[in-house]
Amino acid sequence: MAFQLPANKKMQVRIIKNGITMDSPGKLTCLLIATAIFVSAQSVYPIANMFKPEATPADSIFNVSMLMLAICAAIFLVVGGLLAFTIVRFRRRKTDNSNEPVQVYGSNRIEIAWTVIPVLIVIVLSMATARAVVEVQNKRMPPDALKVTVVGHQWWWEIRYPELGIVTANELHVPQSSVAKLAHTFLKLQSADVAHSFWVPQLSGKIDLIPGITNSMWLDPRRTGIYLGNCAEYCGTQHANMLIRVIVDTPEDFEKWAAAQKVNASADPQLEAARSAFMALNCINCHTVSGTAAKGTFGPDLSHLMSRTTLAAGVLPNTAENVRAWVKDPQAIKRGNLMPNMQLNPRELDEIVTYLASLK
Numbered sequence: 450m451a452f453q454l455p456a457n458k459k460m461q462v463r464i465i466k467n468g469i470t471m472d473s474p475g476k477l478t479c480l481l482i483a484t485a486i487f488v489s490a491q492s493v494y495p496i497a498n499m500f501k502p503e504a505t506p507a508d509s510i511f512n513v514s515m516l517m518l519a520i521c522a523a524i525f526l527v528v529g530g531l532l533a534f535t536i537v538r539f540r541r542r543k544t545d546n547s548n549e550p551v552q553v554y555g556s557n558r559i560e561i562a563w564t565v566i567p568v569l570i571v572i573v574l575s576m577a578t579a580r581a582v583v584e585v586q587n588k589r590m591p592p593d594a595l596k597v598t599v600v601g602h603q604w605w606w607e608i609r610y611p612e613l614g615i616v617t618a619n620e621l622h623v624p625q626s627s628v629a630k631l632a633h634t635f636l637k638l639q640s641a642d643v644a645h646s647f648w649v650p651q652l653s654g655k656i657d658l659i660p661g662i663t664n665s666m667w668l669d670p671r672r673t674g675i676y677l678g679n680c681a682e683y684c685g686t687q688h689a690n691m692l693i694r695v696i697v698d699t700p701e702d703f704e705k706w707a708a709a710q711k712v713n714a715s716a717d718p719q720l721e722a723a724r725s726a727f728m729a730l731n732c733i734n735c736h737t738v739s740g741t742a743a744k745g746t747f748g749p750d751l752s753h754l755m756s757r758t759t760l761a762a763g764v765l766p767n768t769a770e771n772v773r774a775w776v777k778d779p780q781a782i783k784r785g786n787l788m789p790n791m792q793l794n795p796r797e798l799d800e801i802v803t804y805l806a807s808l809k
């Protein structure tokens with residue numbers, strides 16, 4: 450199987466390796482490379498529109514921010530307007546013969562006004578914010594809520610559905626909530642190493658994942674689709690490459706997805722050789738493949754690897770070619786990540802990739 454990275458990914462890999470330099474390719478080429486990365490980035494990292502909330506917690510935040518924006522815009526217009534008026538109306542004129550304007554000291558009425566009005570504005574803004582916080586935080590968990598534990602790792606997301614017995618990574622599937630059938634997903638957020646932050650702008654606010662502490666958040670997305678989020682707390686070199694996808698399915702699609710995830714990993718008898726090769730390597734110390742001897746929990750669960758859309762927490766589209774590039778040298782793709790280059794020979798690499806690509 451001949452392997453080729455897509456051209457734009459090759460550039461990206463080279464830039465990650467070398468850092469962006471202006472020397473050899475020249476500025477125009479650099480611009481082209483930047484454009485290529487941006488265009489490729491469009492497909493792998495579509496940008497979430499935070500002004501289009503699609504779940505109740507995001508609505509609350511959106512409403513408070515619009516209120517803040519409106520009040521601040523009004524203050525800006527009043528202050529800026531008064532300032533502009535004053536500058537024009539009281540500018541120095543040719544007929545002015547003294548150097549200094551008339552000096553005015555103190556006006557109780559004005560001073561009371563500019564103390565009381567800002568105090569009232571601050572009270573209104575804090576009450577509105579407190580109300581939104583309470584609305585989101587004090588939400589009681591409905592008995593039929595889907596429970597999910599999200600664990601932040603450097604630099605990927607472990608996603609567990611304890612009641613369904615599903616473990617996956619980087620892609621959180623949740624059912625759509627509709628008027629006919631409300632569906633809430635309650636998240637427990639934890640960290641395996643350093644502080645991370647779960648942020649899917651269209652669905653909820655940012656919630657930190659702190660070692661030793663369990664935080665919580667809930668979602669009730671109204672529309673099916675893929676909602677992109679980022680880690681929003683600097684957590685090391687690859688913080689920017691710690692993307693999360695929330696995939697909102699119709700309740701039927703969610704059931705189908707969950708049923709497929711619950712099944713043990715594919716054990717195609719024709720792939721016995723490839724499977725044995727995988728089981729004989731160190732891969733199994735860090736990764737789990739359900740129904741096999743691979744029970745590591747340090748890295749992402751691979752039982753249904755190919756059912757996910759991206760690799761390495763959103764860095765590459767999940768194709769057999771990219772799995773090969775990743776296994777061959779993970780550090781070339783996501784430098785600093787905790788998976789070492791296993792120095793596999795070409796035969797081992799073929800077998801590992803054949804096996805991983807069968808894990809649908």
Ligand code: CUA
Nearest residue numbers: 645680682684
């Ligand atoms: Cu995890 Cu930033």
